Ligand SMILES: O=C(O)c1ccc[n+]([C@@H]2O[C@H](COP(=O)([O-])O)[C@@H](O)[C@H]2O)c1
């Protein structure tokens with residue numbers, strides 16, 4: 001592990017839970033029956049803790065949609081060809097993808113990052129950050145997807161992105177991914193970190209039919225066997241290098257870096273959740289800063305939530321990735337902060353308490 005990564009990991013501080021009673025007292029003093037704003041209150045309280053007991057906020061917020069390619073695509077684990085990753089990066093830069101629309105609608109900044117798509121550089125574009133660690137990973141079905149050094153570089157890229165957002169004044173970041181075949185490394189990571197069975201949590205991704213799904217399960221099994229030494233080492237960095245992806249590692253770095261700068265993190269769907277689990281294994285304190293945005297429609301997602309004892313904020317049946325669920329969740333988180341900051345209190349509004 002690099003000295004820089006070690007320093008960033010040790011700098012992440014858990015939130016100060018001694019602030020809970022005063023935050024909860026404020027929420028209970030707002031003009032509503034106690035608890036009636038449900039999970040918005042839970043989100044508001046956590047944002048209050050993240051703010052260190054001052055005004056909770058997620059604004060300004062920035063979503064980073066990070067792209068990478070995967071050697072394992074050669075095993076036929078996706079319905080789509082690998083070129084689509086690159087084509088979608090251009091679509092993001094041109095403002096035409098789902099995440100562009102949702103980020104614009106929610107008033108959230110968007111940066112697109114090439115962490116490792118196949119092919120050369122892209123034409124310069126202000127919304128596109130070109131930091132290719134390498135053009136795609138190796139095939140995880142036959143050996144490690146990448147070296148620990150490349151994985152560290154991708155993690156450090158994510159930390160740089162978190163620092164960029166913090167320096168620009170952001171109070172929250174959202175995670176987003178683009179990478180054909182990346183539900184395969186994500187599933188392998190869930191199996192390795194959480195002890196889950198590929199048979200139980202592998203899903204169709206972009207839309208595999210039954211025979212494709214069977215092949216994908218076999219590929220993940222082979223990948224876990226080919227990388228058994230890393231898996232059984234229990235070393236989260238080795239596992240991420242062996243089974244992950246460049247965009248997944250960069251998203252893990254973004255999560256760790258954002259927590260280190262005390263920003264809230266809206267974690268997007270299936271792939272971002274794999275990045276979150278990797279970040280959490282490297283640095284358990286990140287959990288205090290992370291909000292799981294939405295339940296991915298990937299069928300394995302429910303078992304993964306059970307293993308994490310977590311329940312995402314939204315259930316909209318999304319399975320696009322890109323940060324689309326994070327955009328929706330940031331809107332909910334913004335609403336929660338506004339409730340905390342702007343609602344009248346019982347005494348202030350002259351409303352009788354029960
Ligand atoms: O985030 C999700 O819940 C999600 C679920 C299924 C697919 N995706 C997106 O689809 C791509 C990966 O799917 P696949 O089938 O190529 O592994 C990748 O670009 C992801 O952003 C995303």
Ligand SMILES: Cc1cc2nc[nH]c2cc1C
Nearest residue numbers: 080084178206320321322
């Ligand atoms: C078209 C397309 C758009 C995507 N966005 C995220 N993953 C994607 C996968 C495909 C295939």
